[in-house]
Amino acid sequence: MAKTHVKMNVNGREVESLVEPRTLLIHHLRENLNLTGPHIGCDTTHCGACTVDMNGKSVKSCTVFAVQADGAMITTIEGMAAPDGTLHALQEGFRMMHGLQCGFCTPGMIVRAHRLLQEIPNPTEEEIRFGIAGNLCRCTGYQNIVKAIQYAAAKLSGAPMQEAAE
Amino acid sequence: MPVIPAPFSYHRPKSLAEATALLAEHNDEARVLAGGQSLIPMMKFRLAAPEHLVDVGNISELKGIQRTGNTLIVGAMTTQHELQQSQMLSEAAPILKETSLLIADPQVRYMGTIGGNVANGDPGNDMPAVMLCLDAAYRLTSVTGTRTIKARDFYEGTYATALKTGEILTAIEIPVPPAGHGHAYEKLKRKIGDYATAAAGVVLTTRGGRITTCAIAISNLADKAILATDAAAAVIGTALEKPTLDKAIAAARSIMSPATDTRGTTEYRTSVGGIMVERALKCALARAKG
Ligand SMILES: Cc1cc2nc3c(=O)[nH]c(=O)nc-3n(C[C@H](O)[C@H](O)[C@H](O)COP(=O)(O)OP(=O)(O)OC[C@H]3O[C@@H](n4cnc5c(N)ncnc54)[C@H](O)[C@@H]3O)c2cc1C
Ligand code: FES
Ligand code: FES
Secondary structure (H helix, E strand, O other): OOOEEEEEEEOOEEEEEEEOOOOEHHHHHHHHOOOOOOOOOOOOOOOOOOEEEEOOEEEEHHHOEHHHHOOOEEEOHHHOOOOOOOOOHHHHHHHHOOOOOOOOOHHHHHHHHHHHHHHOOOOOHHHHHHHOOOOOOOOOOOHHHHHHHHHHHHHHOOOOOOOOOO | OOOOOOOOEEEOOOOHHHHHHHHHHHHHHEEEEOOOOOHHHHHHOOOOOOOEEEEOOOOHHHOOEEEEOOEEEEEOOOEHHHHHHOHHHHHHOOHHHHHHOOOOOHHHHHHOEHHHHHHOOOOOOOHHHHHHHHOOEEEEEEOOEEEEEEHHHHEEEOOEEOOOOOOEEEEEEEEOOOOOOEEEEEEEOOOOOOOOOEEEEEEEEEEOOEEEEEEEEEEOOOOOOEEOHHHHHHHOOOOOOHHHHHHHHHHHHOOOOOOOEOOEOHHHHHHHHHHHHHHHHHHHHHHOOO
């Protein structure tokens, strides 16, 4: 099958590639661009481990073709920390509040939470839970994930915050 | 089980005319790609293997929400997320946003479109029942022209609709329900993000606390979304007294034929289907002003 030329901005970098139309965005990111942060958890659009930000929307990259992302702005977990390695407030929040155990769901959770906080900078607990409903975690029971997102929301808006997990 | 779709040629037309021409050229071998949130999973499991995918995501004619007179016109490529952001839609026909929020999860709603939801033909989709309640109509365009068909005439069975090869759904026309109408969409699901075990939508109007007009439709309780006309007729002229409600629920249950599946047995799903109708009726009546 003829390959198609695609160009996208991934984590601030312009990348051009030739892909088969049937290549899923997750495979393009992981296999062609070596960005293995987004994970494949289910491959059936249920778990959200493959979540990346595409043109300001959280998407499950296992359910988008790379050709659909032609011309898109993509952010993966690799693009969250500052270039000097300083963690993003969400990454710091997950660390401080013990928002992860095995860490498999974390790249998707953080990228999704990032978009959520862009849309709702000071979400209620209910809004956080509803907002991450497309991301499954088999380890934490979500409690500390919610706290991690609250930590980041507080930090980003300059409000006083709880220092660490109980 | 393969999770890589079969190979296909990809087209991303920039206009509706270009898209319909591509569909006419490739006929049965072509499929419209909207948000991809039903079609891509089906392709990954090889339940669908179109040779040509016509991605209509770049066609501005299919976008946007307008009101002309008493009709809302919602472009087929309006995503669930965009629909939820529309103040105008939420005010004119709040059942749309209420239902949209019960569909899938945030990621799927950023991509999934209203057009894809109603054109898909999966009885598990939630919007078809809402369109039956609102008496919406679908605009279908092909190289030979445009026709409009009522949602009430569109659904034929599982993945069987009146959409013909070569046609694109371009917009949904929704008559604005009367001010003060009551509405509800009640959906029982195993977990957030799941398709309905059973669901029911209601749009009604009242006068002096009595129901003057009513439409009831059910989702995932038959091979397609269906209008419960006898149940609706039973409640007209009443204030939903217990015997009336029982009669309506029994009438609605009599047209349900859900399969036994992972969501429950036929008996269970029919039973809770009746409860969804009851809740939707009560909630819609409580919300109605008139
Ligand atoms: C995890 C998950 C949970 C979900 N839960 C729900 C739920 O609870 N309720 C629910 O209703 N849906 C649910 N869905 C389905 C979701 O809402 C889909 O987005 C929707 O069914 C299809 O819309 P789409 O834009 O993604 O269409 P696509 O997947 O692109 O297309 C679906 C079908 O419709 C056809 N089509 C699409 N647009 C047009 C058009 N304009 N003209 C002609 N044909 C067209 C396509 O050719 C294809 O056959 C879920 C999906 C997932 C992955
Ligand atoms: S791998 Fe994409 S949703 Fe699970
Ligand atoms: S930390 Fe293990 S799946 Fe979430």
